[in-house]
Amino acid sequence: MAIDLSSFPYLVPQDETGRCYDGYLMIGKNEFRVKLTVPLSNLSETEIICEWKLQEIIDEYMPIIRQRLVHCKDLNTFLKEVISIVESKIKYEESPDVTxxxxxxxxxxxxxxxxxxxxxxxxxxxxxxxxxxxxxxxxxxxxxxxxxxxxxxxxxxxxxxxxxxxxxxxxxxxxxxxxxxxxxxxxxYEEFWDEMEEIDTCTWVLEPEKPTYAAVHRRIAIGTNASVQITVDPKQPKVFPECVFLGADQIINPLKENLNQNLYRWDISRHLLVNLETVLDIKFPSPTNSKKEDFSVECGICYCYRLEQFTPDIVCDDKRCGQPFHRICLYEWLRTLPSTRQSFNTIYGECPFCNKSITVKMPLS
Ligand SMILES: [Zn+2]
Ligand SMILES: [Zn+2]
Incomplete structure (x- = not known):
């Protein structure tokens, strides 16, 4: 908390607490007499007593100086900032230029x-x-x-x-x-943020991890190895969003069917989340009844959930297995095995966990 006196050689500590100083601040070619008292707890209540010329400048910039004090970690940084503010003011009075x-x-x-x-x-x-x-x-x-x-x-x-x-x-x-x-x-965009906020608080959003106010995508967990990625139109957030399903076919295919059959029930006077649950005929798992870890299951090959920007998006179709993999991991794994077949850009092999057949398309490079 004490001031580093090598930066302010004309300040003299008044006692051993390091909280009272008397002396001069050198600003440009000027020297100003100052007294500083730093309170024990709160830097932002530091008291500066100084000669009127400096006081006048400080008073003019008081809101900024106070704001700086809140953000400064120590008195040294703060004093340097006060000096730079005063310096620019003095320069302006001497020769008012654009800066x-x-x-x-x-x-x-x-x-x-x-x-x-x-x-x-x-x-x-x-x-x-x-x-x-x-x-x-x-x-x-x-x-x-x-x-x-x-x-x-x-x-x-x-x-x-x-x-x-x-x-x-x-x-x-x-x-x-x-x-x-x-x-x-x-x-x-308030309506858009209202709708997104409801999704962020009532479902498990797997991607983006920390959505900003600019993010129009959400990948929402549906089950252990299934999720839906929605892309919402910020200008019409209650309109049916673009949906991409990720996960094992046996979970995803029935959802796609539900969607096709129920799309007519989409009602733009209702909220996005309610509409999604209606047309998919599901209740999204929510923070009140589940843990996020249940839905971010790691890849069975590299044992990570996140691999650069990728999360596991290929899932073994066998109901009892259901192991997720990163596309790139599974592709690299399968193509080294002699039992694997390749046709055009698709690779046919066996799940490393349960030996049931599994296919993977070549990752786009
Ligand atoms: Zn992996
Ligand atoms: Zn499997």
Whole structure:
């Protein structure tokens, strides 16, 4: 917690606790008299007493300084950040150029947006992360990387949305407008996120492991060796999604039949999950009645569940065996055996576990 005095040679500790300092901070060509008192528990309540000129600058940037204190692990890092903020302000007063102008411009814009929406800002004021809560209190982050040379140039924005979105940029109120556009774009996808959230909480989603707000796919566990991957249209999330089944034929084929027979029962006024269960005529296993490990059974050859981006997608058709394999593992295994036959791109062999016949298509390279 104590300050590394080699970086701040003009600060003198006032006692042995390492929490009180008196002395000078060198900022640019200026030196400022300061007194620092660090509380025992909370760095963000650090008290800075200083001469009025420095105090004036610090007060102006107080919300940012407080925000930094929360994120800084130690006082050293924090002091360096305060110095860089003050430095850019002093430089601006001496010769207002574009870079420094940017700083005060951004501060006033964030003020308009609201400090409580600021998640992070870097020392050079070029990367700003803002947050917005949607009507279900889901937190959405927007990172804005400003062009350091010119505030008129459109910044690069990063966020998780299911469709590509372009935010417009104008030089006055640039950040404010951009953030407003971001918030109104979020409204377009609330229904989509509602539907996906229901699936994520009421079923076992095997893929993606941690879905972002941009993810439109979900692979949902149906049984030990069976799952369905759905691709949802974010603009019409209640419409029948694209479905791909993975798993042993004896489990998957009846589901495909159910789907064909029941598709007419799909009702877009109802939720996605209810509709899926209706047309497949099943109840998805859920966290209330099962464990996720039951559905992520490892490959019988490499004994892993995940192999790069792949999960086991070939399953032995024998009911008593039902062993899953990665396609690539099974293919490599079978093609070394003399009993294996190959016809075009399909390999016919025996399950390494139960010796029943098993086929695998050549993996796409
Ligand atoms: Zn494997
Ligand atoms: Zn088998």
């Amino acid at each position: 420094c102008n940017l700083t005060s411009h951004i501060v006033s814009e964030i003020e308009k947006i609201g400090w409580h929406k600021l998640v992070a800002i870097d020392t050079s004021f070029h990367s700003v992360t803002l947050k917005s809560l949607d009507s279900q209190q889901r937190e959405h982050l927007l990172n804005i990387k400003l062009n350091s040379q010119c505030i008129n140039a459109a910044p690069v924005t990063t966020t998780y949305l299911p469709c590509k979105s372009l935010f417009h940029w104008n030089k006055e109120d640039g950040l404010v407008n951009l953030f407003n556009e971001f918030e109104s774009t979020l409204k377009n």
